[in-house]
Amino acid sequence: MSKIISKSKKINKTDIKKYANAAGDFNPIHLDENFAKNTQFGKCIAHGMMIASSISETFTTEFGIDWISKGRLKIRFKSPVFPGEEITTIGEAKKGKINSFSVQVVKNNNQIAITGEASIPEDQEVTNEL
Amino acid sequence: MEQITDYSKLTLGKLLCEKSIMIDQKLITDYMEAVQDTSKLISDIQGEKYIPPMAIAAFGLQMVIDFLSIPKGTLHVGQELIIESPLKIGELVNYEASITANSVRNNWRFVTIEILAKTSINHLVMSTKSTITMPEISENP
Numbered sequence: 001m002s003k004i005i006s007k008s009k010k011i012n013k014t015d016i017k018k019y020a021n022a023a024g025d026f027n028p029i030h031l032d033e034n035f036a037k038n039t040q041f042g043k044c045i046a047h048g049m050m051i052a053s054s055i056s057e058t059f060t061t062e063f064g065i066d067w068i069s070k071g072r073l074k075i076r077f078k079s080p081v082f083p084g085e086e087i088t089t090i091g092e093a094k095k096g097k098i099n100s101f102s103v104q105v106v107k108n109n110n111q112i113a114i115t116g117e118a119s120i121p122e123d124q125e126v127t128n129e130l
Numbered sequence: 131m132e133q134i135t136d137y138s139k140l141t142l143g144k145l146l147c148e149k150s151i152m153i154d155q156k157l158i159t160d161y162m163e164a165v166q167d168t169s170k171l172i173s174d175i176q177g178e179k180y181i182p183p184m185a186i187a188a189f190g191l192q193m194v195i196d197f198l199s200i201p202k203g204t205l206h207v208g209q210e211l212i213i214e215s216p217l218k219i220g221e222l223v224n225y226e227a228s229i230t231a232n233s234v235r236n237n238w239r240f241v242t243i244e245i246l247a248k249t250s251i252n253h254l255v256m257s258t259k260s261t262i263t264m265p266e267i268s269e270n271p
Binding site: 007009015018019021022023024025027028029035039047048049050052053054055056057060061064065067068069070071072073074075076077 | 157164166167172187188189192196204210213
């Protein structure tokens with residue numbers, strides 16, 4: 001499998017509120033427009049872990065029990081996702097590696113929201129390294 | 131455990147906080163709806179379903195954010211996840227958090243929190259590292 005592409009999903013304010021309630025994260029940068037307009041982003045942004053969940057969802061769909069048993073993920077949040085934007089997760093196999101991927105979450109304006117690496121080590125090579 | 135609000139005093143490697151959470155079906159249903167996760171939950175041979183790994187990580191991170199009373203506008207800049215074994219819905223998760231890095235760059239404090247998620251019999255389910263950044267408030271402006 002050389003490339004994995006998820007279905008796109010639109011992130012809206014209702015989802016962000018639902019996530020805040022589900023995860024218990026009520027940081028006003030996600031929920032309060034008056035607060036958010038005075039931050040560097042100028043408006044509310046989605047929770048990073050909410051966006052990152054799309055990577056785990058994609059790898060769960062592709063690899064099932066192997067991902068949820070021994071998956072590894074290392075990501076950086078590069079740019080915020082604003083309400084109304086769409087995201088797509090892309091995993092691209094690393095050259096010469098089995099089950100080791102470069103991952104990105106890309107917005108519909110082609111900006112990268114998240115970049116990083118994901119892997120599923122073979123049983124004999126399970127280590128703490130990606 | 132003592133509440134810390136002076137983040138420069140966070141001690142590396144020391145247990146910061148711990149908490150047990152029962153991740154039940156309602157929590158997972160709400161979580162999956164919020165993140166629009168339409169994948170089928172993976173089940174074991176008895177049909178018992180496993181918790182999505184990112185949910186385990188998210189609930190653990192929230193425990194630390196609550197404990198630290200982090201300032202409004204704190205940002206999440208990096209995340210690592212090492213899954214050791216799956217966990218079924220309805221199982222108790224014991225979280226233990228410690229600080230692995232704490233530094234200031236350009237008036238922003240960067241704190242990396244390691245969280246271990248374990249079962250009730252102390253079996254490691256997952257280890258995570260979350261890096262957050264918050265504006266550094268100088269005591270000597």
